[in-house]
Amino acid sequence: MGTYKVRVATGNFLLAGTFSSISITLVGTHEESDKKPLDNCGKDFNPGAVEEFKLCSRRWLGDIVLVRLHKEPYSFYPTDNWYCSFVEVVSPHGQSYRFPCYQWIEGYCTLELREGKGQLVCDDADSPLLLEQRQAELTHRRECYGQVELRLKGFLSCTNSWAKLDDINKVFCFNKTPITEYVRAHWREDTFFGYQFLNGVHPMVIRRCTELPCNFPVTPAMVASSLGESTSLQDELEKGNIFLADYKILEGVPANTINGYQQYIAAPLCLLHLQPSGELVPVAIQLSQSGPDSPIFLPSDSEWDWILAKTWVRYAEFLVHESVSHLLLTHLIDEAFTLATLHQLPMCHPLFKLLLPHTRYTLHINVVGRTLLLRRGGIIERAMGSGLEGTKVLMAKGMSCLTYSSLCFPDDIQERGVDCIPNYYYRDDGLKIWSAIESFVSGIVRHYYRSDAHVLADCELQAWADEIFREGFLGNEVSGFPSSLRSIPELIKYLTMWIYCCSARHAALNNGQYELGAWMPNFPATMRNPPPQAKGTTSLESYLDTIPEVNSTSTILFTLWVICCEPGDSRSLGTYPDEHFTEEEPKRLIAAFQGRLAQISQEIQERNKSLPIPYRYLDPHQIENSTSI
Numbered sequence: 001m002g003t004y005k006v007r008v009a010t011g012n013f014l015l016a017g018t019f020s021s022i023s024i025t026l027v028g029t030h031e032e033s034d035k036k037p038l039d040n041c042g043k044d045f046n047p048g049a050v051e052e053f054k055l056c057s058r059r060w061l062g063d064i065v066l067v068r069l070h071k072e073p074y075s076f077y078p079t080d081n082w083y084c085s086f087v088e089v090v091s092p093h094g095q096s097y098r099f100p101c102y103q104w105i106e107g108y109c110t111l112e113l114r115e116g117k118g119q120l121v122c123d124d125a126d127s128p129l130l131l132e133q134r135q136a137e138l139t140h141r142r143e144c145y146g147q148v149e150l151r152l153k154g155f156l157s158c159t160n161s162w163a164k165l166d167d168i169n170k171v172f173c174f175n176k177t178p179i180t181e182y183v184r185a186h187w188r189e190d191t192f193f194g195y196q197f198l199n200g201v202h203p204m205v206i207r208r209c210t211e212l213p214c215n216f217p218v219t220p221a222m223v224a225s226s227l228g229e230s231t232s233l234q235d236e237l238e239k240g241n242i243f244l245a246d247y248k249i250l251e252g253v254p255a256n257t258i259n260g261y262q263q264y265i266a267a268p269l270c271l272l273h274l275q276p277s278g279e280l281v282p283v284a285i286q287l288s289q290s291g292p293d294s295p296i297f298l299p300s301d302s303e304w305d306w307i308l309a310k311t312w313v314r315y316a317e318f319l320v321h322e323s324v325s326h327l328l329l330t331h332l333i334d335e336a337f338t339l340a341t342l343h344q345l346p347m348c349h350p351l352f353k354l355l356l357p358h359t360r361y362t363l364h365i366n367v368v369g370r371t372l373l374l375r376r377g378g379i380i381e382r383a384m385g386s387g388l389e390g391t392k393v394l395m396a397k398g399m400s401c402l403t404y405s406s407l408c409f410p411d412d413i414q415e416r417g418v419d420c421i422p423n424y425y426y427r428d429d430g431l432k433i434w435s436a437i438e439s440f441v442s443g444i445v446r447h448y449y450r451s452d453a454h455v456l457a458d459c460e461l462q463a464w465a466d467e468i469f470r471e472g473f474l475g476n477e478v479s480g481f482p483s484s485l486r487s488i489p490e491l492i493k494y495l496t497m498w499i500y501c502c503s504a505r506h507a508a509l510n511n512g513q514y515e516l517g518a519w520m521p522n523f524p525a526t527m528r529n530p531p532p533q534a535k536g537t538t539s540l541e542s543y544l545d546t547i548p549e550v551n552s553t554s555t556i557l558f559t560l561w562v563i564c565c566e567p568g569d570s571r572s573l574g575t576y577p578d579e580h581f582t583e584e585e586p587k588r589l590i591a592a593f594q595g596r597l598a599q600i601s602q603e604i605q606e607r608n609k610s611l612p613i614p615y616r617y618l619d620p621h622q623i624e625n626s627t628s629i
């Protein structure tokens with residue numbers, strides 16, 4: 001008897017809200033309430049809202065153990081999805097209950113939520129209602145995760161081209177997110193193509209171009225209409241508004257055979273212009289490093305010529321991203337770092353205490369990667385244009401041109417000349433995180449090392465750095481990688497680089513792969529025809545016969561989906577539940593580090609509110625401490 005207060009929180013992000021009609025049933029140990037609509041004045045369930053509703057019950061319900069959320073059609077509004085964060089109930093006597101949800105509620109359905117206390121099955125033994133609920137939840141979840149396999153089964157055996165573009169959507173029609181939908185709607189647009197060089201899944205390629213490379217003879221006339229009347233190519237080069245994405249590394253990489261057919265690889269060059277509006281757009285694309293048979297494609301070419309040229313660049317991105325930036329320069333080098341840490345630093349060493357959390361699961365995920373991806377008959381061989389041989393060649397090339405500075409985030413930004421591009425959230429967030437890690441590491445290092453000589457004399461530390469240099473970087477001195485650490489500043493930079501690579505760098509490369517790749521033409525893993533040697537030869541039909549066919553698309557999408565699933569027991573950057581440090585000072589430094597990361601996260605979430613595509617990959621909350629997926 002009396003009035004229950006019900007608070008409902010909606011996820012604080014794009015499209016989390018709903019127009020559907022939401023009702024609730026409170027289920028108590030004694031009785032359950034009637035189903036009551038949750039409806040205040042005006043629009044409810046907006047993103048980020050926590051709304052309070054009053055619910056009168058003439059009956060006494062007992063302790064509230066369960067709530068049912070009913071999502072039903074409202075008026076003429078189309079079906080939508082709702083992300084509910086949690087429900088809170090306060091009884092007429094002031095007893096408060098919290099029901100975590102943190103999931104999407106799709107279409108129209110009823111979802112049962114349990115009160116937040118952890119309960120084993122034996123704890124529910126006295127309540128048939130609760131036993132039934134946990135059984136029903138598991139049955140539903142097994143069906144959902146079974147569906148993935150069933151739905152993919154038909155696709156995985158189909159070696160045909162996609163009959164029409166929209167069909168591609170069918171592979172993962174049950175796993176849409178606002179970003180996958182955004183990509184599908186905007187993938188053809190030059191501004192979105194340019195945007196991805198800044199805030200996509202591989203935002204570390206473009207360099208400022210002050211002089212055109214001689215193998216890319218773009219003339220002023222070719223780009224005049226793209227640049228606008230008031231300027232010229234020369235002017236824009238001088239002003240620093242021209243950028244280049246060069247995939248020279250792909251030249252000569254052998255291509256795979258998939259479903260019995262030869263695949264193709266190109267080594268494109270793509271010129272981009274930073275427009276006065278602040279948007280980066282492609283203005284010219286050449287699909288090889290040289291040669292008379294490689295026209296320079298322009299936005300003014302026919303629609304499908306230009307889309308195909310851009311798709312070749314996106315494919316080059318896929319190959320370099322997956323083989324070099326992601327697999328080699330996070331997973332595999334982090335493995336060398338992990339092994340050296342385990343081989344060379346004893347448990348009582350302060351740097352062991354510092355680094356161990358940043359090696360968590362790295363060996364495990366790499367074993368899985370080798371088993372699923374890098375083996376005969378694995379995913380790379382079955383669905384990637386470079387296959388096993390090409391991927392090995394590509395990784396070897398990536399290794400030989402790797403530099404220390406490219407892994408030191410602020411140096412990389414400087415060297416690529418991208419410090420002034422507007423709306424480059426990857427850079428802005430990355431610099432903040434780098435600096436937060438640096439001050440944390442600096443505190444730890446200065447607490448344990450009193451002088452440069454002290455660093456130099458630490459034989460365990462030197463053996464650690466030496467093993468990384470020899471095993472991880474094959475003793476390549478041209479790379480600029482230090483083989484020994486001679487001073488406090490050198491040590492701070494080196495440790496910062498490692499912690500950044502294991503956590504933030506991997507998150508930036510890993511977490512968006514599914515969202516940005518689910519619409520396959522935006523991130524194709526192979527191409528089934530050679531790049532066109534003349535303009536005017538591409539149509540929708542020839543495009544569909546060039547991009548991956550049904551089965552290899554499905555293989556890749558399934559893989560991207562799995563590696564972007566949040567691991568069940570993730571630990572975000574800066575969380576150290578295992579207390580390896582017992583002294584006060586390191587604990588204080590950890591707390592300060594966590595405080596700074598929380599602040600950065602808040603700044604990012606605030607900034608994202610006004611963006612059409614939120615950039616979340618470097619939100620410290622979404623960065624894992626280690627390369628673990």
Ligand code: FE2
Nearest residue numbers: 506510563629
């Ligand atoms: Fe990964």
